[in-house]
Amino acid sequence: MSYSPATRPTASPAEAPAVEVAGARKGFGRGGQRVRAVDGVDLRVGRGEVVALLGPNGAGKTTLLDMVLGFTDPDEGTVRTLGAAPRQSVRAGRIGAVLQTGGLLDDLSVRETVAMVATLHRDPLPVDEALERAGAAGFARRKVSRCSGGQQQRLRFALALLPEPDLLVLDEPTAGMDVRARREFWAAMHAEAERGRTVVFATHYLDEAEEFAVRTVVLKDGRVVADAATAEVRALAGTRVVSFRWTGPRPVVVPGASPLDPAGGRVRLTGPDTDAIARHLLATPHARELEIAHAGLEEAFLGLTADRPHPPTSRPEQGAP
Numbered sequence: 258m259s260y261s262p263a264t265r266p267t268a269s270p271a272e273a274p275a276v277e278v279a280g281a282r283k284g285f286g287r288g289g290q291r292v293r294a295v296d297g298v299d300l301r302v303g304r305g306e307v308v309a310l311l312g313p314n315g316a317g318k319t320t321l322l323d324m325v326l327g328f329t330d331p332d333e334g335t336v337r338t339l340g341a342a343p344r345q346s347v348r349a350g351r352i353g354a355v356l357q358t359g360g361l362l363d364d365l366s367v368r369e370t371v372a373m374v375a376t377l378h379r380d381p382l383p384v385d386e387a388l389e390r391a392g393a394a395g396f397a398r399r400k401v402s403r404c405s406g407g408q409q410q411r412l413r414f415a416l417a418l419l420p421e422p423d424l425l426v427l428d429e430p431t432a433g434m435d436v437r438a439r440r441e442f443w444a445a446m447h448a449e450a451e452r453g454r455t456v457v458f459a460t461h462y463l464d465e466a467e468e469f470a471v472r473t474v475v476l477k478d479g480r481v482v483a484d485a486a487t488a489e490v491r492a493l494a495g496t497r498v499v500s501f502r503w504t505g506p507r508p509v510v511v512p513g514a515s516p517l518d519p520a521g522g523r524v525r526l527t528g529p530d531t532d533a534i535a536r537h538l539l540a541t542p543h544a545r546e547l548e549i550a551h552a553g554l555e556e557a558f559l560g561l562t563a564d565r566p567h568p569p570t571s572r573p574e575q576g577a578p
């Protein structure tokens with residue numbers, strides 16, 4: 258299931274992966290208040306890949322991307338981009354970023370903003386081309402303060418394109434956009450990916466990952482809990498879990514079922530055919546209060562990935578003798 262090994266030897270800069278993160282950890286705060294924002298991440302993104310970082314609030318997506326962009330260094334481990342230290346790649350104009358906030362001056366127009374930032378680059382795209390490619394040409398004369406959130410994101414996208422970067426990094430780029438703006442944004446991004454750029458973006462939404470990314474890396478509590486083709490992640494997201502209270506002898510053995518961590522004192526099983534698992538359980542006198550529900554993404558992976566260490570075949574109810 259693991260999609261790409263992070264441990265491959267580093268290639269020469271010209272052919273080095275776009276992103277190489279090895280054993281990265283980053284924490285904030287001290288003592289009992291310490292948060293492990295990124296907790297041992299290995300990630301390798303090849304040139305030309307389009308990868309979604311999917312995870313809930315606080316999963317560590319922004320912290321990981323901040324390290325990729327050289328805004329912050331890992332406490333442990335290494336991060337390299339395009340065969341160099343992240344700050345070096347950013348300085349060389351090889352990485353473009355679309356972040357959620359900051360960096361825009363309200364009183365300038367969209368076009369003036371792009372023109373001003375273009376002067377900071379050695380060999381930038383023509384201003385009008387950057388506006389066009391980012392889908393921002395239609396409101397180029399509008400003041401930044403009068404732009405919607407989605408328009409400001411497209412302006413940030415135009416700025417990110419100016420140095421013609423090899424790697425585009427986007428942190429929840431469509432947050433706050435309506436459906437139409439979202440679609441237009443991703444259409445513009447598709448065109449950039451087709452030019453061979455590597456794209457890594459963070460999102461809360463599996464739908465967004467599915468629409469755009471071939472590969473999805475799922476983060477939870479600072480760790481990679483899944484790294485797979487997005488279609489595979491989608492299939493797993495449809496996984497169901499059978500949960501029940503067990504009054505019989507242990508272990509609970511059900512053909513075709515994999516165990517999951519117990520929750521709320523209940524045994525939880527999953528498998529390709531949860532109806533068959535439920536039928537089997539209902540035929541015994543020992544399964545009580547049986548329910549079938551959707552698994553969360555992480556839970557689905559824990560239950561179904563073959564190359565992860567599995568918990569034992571059944572878990573006792575919490576607090577059971």
Ligand SMILES: Nc1ncnc2c1ncn2[C@@H]1O[C@H](COP(=O)(O)OP(=O)(O)OP(=O)(O)O)[C@@H](O)[C@H]1O
Pocket residue numbers: 285286292293294295312313314315316317318319320321461
């Ligand atoms: N500068 C900081 N100081 C203290 N804690 C931080 C800091 N930055 C992040 N954290 C904490 O680290 C954890 C990971 O945060 P991060 O912003 O990387 O997650 P995220 O997946 O990007 O979340 P979101 O989707 O809400 O943006 C969270 O618990 C967050 O509160």
